[in-house]
Amino acid sequence: MDALCERPRVVAVGGPTATGKTSLSVALAKAFDGEIINADSMQIYRELSVGTAKATPEEQQGIPHHLLDFLPPEQPYSVADFVSAASDLVEKITARKHLPLVVGGTGLYITSLLNGVSFAPEQNDPVIRQRLQQEAQAQGPEALYARLQAIDPAYAGKVHPNNQPRVIRALELYELTCRKMSEQQQSSRPAQPPYRSLCLCLTCRDRALLYKRIDQRVDQMVASGVLAEAELVWKNKDRYRTAAQAIGYKEFFPYFAGEQTLAECTARLKQATRQYAKRQLTWFRHQNDAVWLYIDEEDAVKRATDLVHAFLQD
Structure with a gap:
């Protein structure tokens, strides 16, 4: 078989x-x-x-x-x-x-x-995340979403502009690792699905x-x-x-x-x-x-x- x-x-x-x-x-x-x-x-x-x-x-x-x-x-x-x-x-x-x-x-x-x-084990930095949250409050979620569109348009296309946690998470990952969320998601999928x-x-x-x-x-x-x-x-x-x-x-x-x-x-x-x-x-x-x-x-x-x-x- x-x-x-x-x-x-x-x-x-x-x-x-x-x-x-x-x-x-x-x-x-x-x-x-x-x-x-x-x-x-x-x-x-x-x-x-x-x-x-x-x-x-x-x-x-x-x-x-x-x-x-x-x-x-x-x-x-x-x-x-x-x-x-x-x-x-x-x-x-x-x-x-x-x-x-x-x-x-x-x-x-x-x-x-x-x-x-x-x-993968989640890489995060509470300082970066808090700063991004403060920026979202001060500038509005649209500003952070525009930044994500510029950095990672493929991932931004999948995320609703008002989904602040996912937008912030993607920006945090990029600041920490210089890695785009779309790239991380692509590399995390096996060649053949498990089911x-x-x-x-x-x-x-x-x-x-x-x-x-x-x-x-x-x-x-x-x-x-x-x-x-x-x-x-x-x-x-x-x-x-x-x-x-x-x-x-x-x-x-x-x-x-x-x-x-x-x-x-x-x-x-x-x-x-x-x-x-x-x-x-x-x-x-x-x-x-x-x-x-x-x-x-x-x-x-x-x-x-x-x-x-x-x-x-x-």
């Missing part, structure tokens, strides 16, 4: 928020004896369930879910942490003769795992329908108690640093501060979520081997089931 056939098989389910990734992945897990590895960077945290649209026990339907709801909100977690833990899980799930299903909207997590990206993978991405052909689904999800989150979670994050924003920057919580901070009405904050959250969905779509569309399922045009579960069946028989 050649090396290609020996590689574990992994199915990924990605795409923008509010497209039904949870229900599809559970259906696939039931059909193919699968276990789900969460690939959402916020659903890892305990106490934060409504605002992250975490699958409820009822929605999980008894299917094993890994890397879900397991960390305290004050603990940082990186893509390197995810790839290390998820790689170990793929090996164990495969050894049980179950199918690993990697599911979530954090595209960086999914593609880093499927591509076998290795992470045979099928990446399914859910979306709507009609963008207006996707936005309507997002608006409905936000309304449901408010009805289900997201305010209590948002207030918890707001009161602990110095400790819950990741959550304090997350869509779903920070939009309500002006309400708790008495600066905006609940309706204004809810509208702001809908807009921020729609913008995030656009960024998710852009990320997954850059993955050339992704197979797109349009939930407004076809029976996504049936097509996904047929695709996975063919993938496992190949």
